[in-house]
Amino acid sequence: QTRVFVVANQKGGVGKTTTAVNLAAALAGSGARVLVVDLDPQGNASTALGIEHSEGLPNVYDVLVDGEPLADFVYPVPRFPTLFAVPATIDLSGAELELASVVAREARLKRALDVFLNEQETAGERFDYVLIDCPPSLGLLTMNALVAGREVLVPIQCEYYALEGVETLFRIVDLVRELNRSLEVTTVLLTMYDARTRLSAQVAENARESLGRTVLRTAVPRSVRISEAPSFGQTVMTWDPGSPGALSYLEAAREIALRDATV
Amino acid sequence: QTRVFVVANQKGGVGKTTTAVNLAAALAGSGARVLVVDLDPQGNASTALGIEHSEGLPNVYDVLVDGEPLADFVYPVPRFPTLFAVPATIDLSGAELELASVVAREARLKRALDVFLNEQETAGERFDYVLIDCPPSLGLLTMNALVAGREVLVPIQCEYYALEGVETLFRIVDLVRELNRSLEVTTVLLTMYDARTRLSAQVAENARESLGRTVLRTAVPRSVRISEAPSFGQTVMTWDPGSPGALSYLEAAREIALRDATV
Ligand SMILES: Nc1ncnc2c1ncn2[C@@H]1O[C@H](COP(=O)(O)OP(=O)(O)OP(=O)(O)O)[C@@H](O)[C@H]1O
Ligand SMILES: Nc1ncnc2c1ncn2[C@@H]1O[C@H](COP(=O)(O)OP(=O)(O)OP(=O)(O)O)[C@@H](O)[C@H]1O
Ligand SMILES: [Mg+2]
Numbered sequence: 001q002t003r004v005f006v007v008a009n010q011k012g013g014v015g016k017t018t019t020a021v022n023l024a025a026a027l028a029g030s031g032a033r034v035l036v037v038d039l040d041p042q043g044n045a046s047t048a049l050g051i052e053h054s055e056g057l058p059n060v061y062d063v064l065v066d067g068e069p070l071a072d073f074v075y076p077v078p079r080f081p082t083l084f085a086v087p088a089t090i091d092l093s094g095a096e097l098e099l100a101s102v103v104a105r106e107a108r109l110k111r112a113l114d115v116f117l118n119e120q121e122t123a124g125e126r127f128d129y130v131l132i133d134c135p136p137s138l139g140l141l142t143m144n145a146l147v148a149g150r151e152v153l154v155p156i157q158c159e160y161y162a163l164e165g166v167e168t169l170f171r172i173v174d175l176v177r178e179l180n181r182s183l184e185v186t187t188v189l190l191t192m193y194d195a196r197t198r199l200s201a202q203v204a205e206n207a208r209e210s211l212g213r214t215v216l217r218t219a220v221p222r223s224v225r226i227s228e229a230p231s232f233g234q235t236v237m238t239w240d241p242g243s244p245g246a247l248s249y250l251e252a253a254r255e256i257a258l259r260d261a262t263v
Numbered sequence: 264q265t266r267v268f269v270v271a272n273q274k275g276g277v278g279k280t281t282t283a284v285n286l287a288a289a290l291a292g293s294g295a296r297v298l299v300v301d302l303d304p305q306g307n308a309s310t311a312l313g314i315e316h317s318e319g320l321p322n323v324y325d326v327l328v329d330g331e332p333l334a335d336f337v338y339p340v341p342r343f344p345t346l347f348a349v350p351a352t353i354d355l356s357g358a359e360l361e362l363a364s365v366v367a368r369e370a371r372l373k374r375a376l377d378v379f380l381n382e383q384e385t386a387g388e389r390f391d392y393v394l395i396d397c398p399p400s401l402g403l404l405t406m407n408a409l410v411a412g413r414e415v416l417v418p419i420q421c422e423y424y425a426l427e428g429v430e431t432l433f434r435i436v437d438l439v440r441e442l443n444r445s446l447e448v449t450t451v452l453l454t455m456y457d458a459r460t461r462l463s464a465q466v467a468e469n470a471r472e473s474l475g476r477t478v479l480r481t482a483v484p485r486s487v488r489i490s491e492a493p494s495f496g497q498t499v500m501t502w503d504p505g506s507p508g509a510l511s512y513l514e515a516a517r518e519i520a521l522r523d524a525t526v
């Protein structure tokens with residue numbers, strides 16, 4: 001069965017996009033068929049994967065608001081034959097208001113994704129993974145992702161504010177379970193771990209204590225090569241494959257692949 | 264005239280909260296009377312200023328949704344006699360939905376703040392600065408800040424994605440001018456500048472080229488002391504006053520104080 005990850009955390013700048021694109025590349029690099037859905041109007045995941053996403057271009061907005069089929073917005077990602085992405089443009093920021101009075105507005109992505117995944121399966125081209133990149137809020141876009149998803153992947157930055165909002169996110173996931181029984185927070189990834197600071201170690205320890213086995217053994221180090229990669233329209237996996245950042249995303253991908261969906 | 268800054272940028276983790284609290288402390292440290300309004304349901308500014316903000320406690324939610332007077336939610340900040348703050352709790356995340364059908368919902372903060380500032384002025388205790396910390400989105404909370412504010416301060420992280428969303432923010436500010444004539448983006452602050460990387464220099468150069476004089480000469484360096492301070496419930500101004508981070512916020516505060524509101 002296709003594993004559908006929602007990469008979410010309402011705290012800003014914790015590495016959601018960086019995690020979604022680099023994990024996707026690492027998984028695709030070892031042959032898995034992977035789809036990234038960009039659900040952030042800023043379109044950072046689209047940028048990192050080298051996909052055009054200027055205002056007005058076809059994107060996930062057309063799926064959510066106009067109900068168009070997801071298949072029409074799936075683009076191949078350069079350098080990775082089994083990696084595809086659905087871009088987001090700034091038009092998506094209007095979706096929340098435009099869907100305000102629509103019935104079942106939080107299930108729009110789920111319906112489109114389920115149809116698409118079934119079609120692909122029938123055609124013998126089943127996707128192994130879907131990764132949905134969320135904006136830094138718990139509004140309608142993130143709700144759509146949580147209703148469509150099967151597993152939640154929470155990146156936690158090894159900084160002080162990082163743990164403050166996680167409890168709220170877990171509560172929201174519990175609420176969404178009424179609409180989506182199978183949803184579960186299966187994976188937590190520590191990001192921007194800086195081995196030189198006590199703060200990083202403290203946050204990592206607190207996270208492992210309170211979140212237990214969901215926290216991956218691999219922590220992603222803070223690394224300039226990771227933050228440089230998007231300026232070249234690449235993921236760090238191709239920009240600097242031997243760097244500590246790339247290796248840690250490979251490790252994390254391997255850990256995720258070896259665990260099955262139930263923790 | 265009280266200077267009312269809206270600290271906004273929909274990109275997450277760029278240093279909005281860090282800038283709001285450390286600038287406020289730097290300004291208050293030299294005698295100015297300063298108010299910080301936390302408008303982010305995560306309540307990171309409240310944490311950094313050492314103000315209790317657990318769910319259900321009195322906070323800015325009561326002002327926005329129940330129309331209570333702001334004066335009832337202004338708390339003194341430890342270690343700074345002329346620094347005050349209005350906390351935010353997680354209850355604030357319900358405000359957007361609860362105000363959905365209320366008339367003039369984007370002007371709720373403005374009304375409360377104008378009443379409060381007038382009262383303070385009449386009592387001979389005029390505030391010199393107000394800094395409103397926004398969440399990483401352009402929803403109703405940030406709209407309330409933009410309608411209430413007079414100047415916009417945009418922190419820009421010296422990382423690749425940083426410039427992608429700034430154009431959108433400027434467009435929103437233009438739209439809000441219909442409701443708030445005096446609103447202007449007067450100040451841009453470069454944050455987390457890492458002198459060792461080409462990327463930082465590139466982003467800083469691009470920002471100065473496209474945003475001109477609004478960009479402060481001072482850039483805040485990436486510094487562990489800044490990110491450690493909130494774990495001690497302090498700003499870096501008291502946690503490590505001689506550190507490069509504290510000194511750069513002092514510099515930035517001086518630059519802002521010397522420029523008057525019109526750029
Ligand atoms: N391990 C890392 N080392 C160094 N920089 C990193 C790392 N991970 C992410 N970054 C950088 O930190 C910034 C924030 O990361 P990113 O944009 O992925 O976070 P996000 O959670 O998606 O942000 P938002 O909340 O705005 O969606 C980016 O500039 C990114 O390049
Ligand atoms: N100059 C700096 N050097 C090092 N770390 C910093 C600096 N400025 C901010 N930080 C850290 O980076 C993280 C993001 O900063 P902060 O929370 O202030 O950003 P924000 O824009 O308010 O985030 P959000 O979008 O979630 O509101 C925090 O952990 C903070 O401590
Ligand atoms: Mg992102």
Ligand SMILES: [Mg+2]
Nearest residue numbers: 279280303307
């Ligand atoms: Mg903040």
